[in-house]
Amino acid sequence: MSTEHQLIVHADAALLAEAVAARMLVRLLDAQSARGTASVVLTGGRVAAAVYRAVAASPAAGAVDWSKVDIWWGDERFLPSGDPERNETQARAALLDAVPLDPARIHPMPATDGPDGDDPEAAAARYAAELAAAAHGSAALPPFDLLLLGVGEDGHVASVFPEQPAVHDTRTVTAVRGAPKPPPVRITLTPPTINTAEEVWLIAAGPDKAAAVGMAVGGAGAVQIPAAGVGGLHRTLWLLDRAAAAEVPATAVTLR
Numbered sequence: 001m002s003t004e005h006q007l008i009v010h011a012d013a014a015l016l017a018e019a020v021a022a023r024m025l026v027r028l029l030d031a032q033s034a035r036g037t038a039s040v041v042l043t044g045g046r047v048a049a050a051v052y053r054a055v056a057a058s059p060a061a062g063a064v065d066w067s068k069v070d071i072w073w074g075d076e077r078f079l080p081s082g083d084p085e086r087n088e089t090q091a092r093a094a095l096l097d098a099v100p101l102d103p104a105r106i107h108p109m110p111a112t113d114g115p116d117g118d119d120p121e122a123a124a125a126r127y128a129a130e131l132a133a134a135a136h137g138s139a140a141l142p143p144f145d146l147l148l149l150g151v152g153e154d155g156h157v158a159s160v161f162p163e164q165p166a167v168h169d170t171r172t173v174t175a176v177r178g179a180p181k182p183p184p185v186r187i188t189l190t191p192p193t194i195n196t197a198e199e200v201w202l203i204a205a206g207p208d209k210a211a212a213v214g215m216a217v218g219g220a221g222a223v224q225i226p227a228a229g230v231g232g233l234h235r236t237l238w239l240l241d242r243a244a245a246a247e248v249p250a251t252a253v254t255l256r
């Protein structure tokens with residue numbers, strides 16, 4: 001992680017979702033202007049779903065060439081395909097089904113009814129191989145223009161939970177067992193993989209997130225608060241509503 005973290009605070013969760021959606025569209029447009037394609041790593045969670053719905057509803061969504069957008073996931077709840085709790089299912093309903101993506105560029109993490117059955121380690125290895133196959137040259141991973149992260153009440157990001165083995169894992173993708181938030185079995189990109197993205201945006205809304213956000217921004221360790229250990233190569237944004245920013249030192253905040 002090599003960038004300064006910038007914090008931007010919006011009045012409430014609804015405005016936050018609209019603003020992040022606008023930023024996301026600009027980021028995709030800029031990436032496509034620069035090299036013809038764009039890649040985004042999606043997150044799960046409530047605020048992310050609101051962002052995706054706002055992207056789908058924006059007139060500016062029509063300016064993106066969705067057939068040249070690669071979609072990856074930062075983590076997945078290891079459940080059958082189509083399960084309403086899967087991050088993939090939620091993203092499809094909120095955004096992916098509403099825009100003309102190329103199905104070959106949509107890369108969901110495996111489900112329990114996939115080729116590896118209910119073996120999360122094999123499923124994680126399969127996703128790592130899919131990432132490696134999309135990499136250029138000798139790189140182990142494809143380029144990620146934008147990687148989105150929700151932030152849990154405990155400071156988790158993707159499915160990297162405090163004090164759990166994934167915090168230390170140096171593989172590209174890993175299986176998670178015994179997650180404190182249901183479901184207990186998950187697949188996640190590891191922190192070193194997250195930190196290869198050009199831009200990482202951590203998005204949080206509501207008072208339940210205030211303590212974790214305050215600790216992450218205030219210098220907590222990445223083992224205790226995984227959100228403190230991630231960031232983009234060129235840009236790291238904390239995109240918050242006022243309630244989630246309530247325990248952030250005022251000097252660190254840019255109000256919008």
Ligand SMILES: O=C1O[C@H](COP(=O)(O)O)[C@@H](O)[C@H](O)[C@H]1O
Nearest residue numbers: 043044045046047150151152158
């Ligand atoms: O379980 C998960 O939770 C986090 C945060 O979700 P939220 O509803 O509290 O915003 C999410 O970022 C992660 O992708 C997901 O698997």
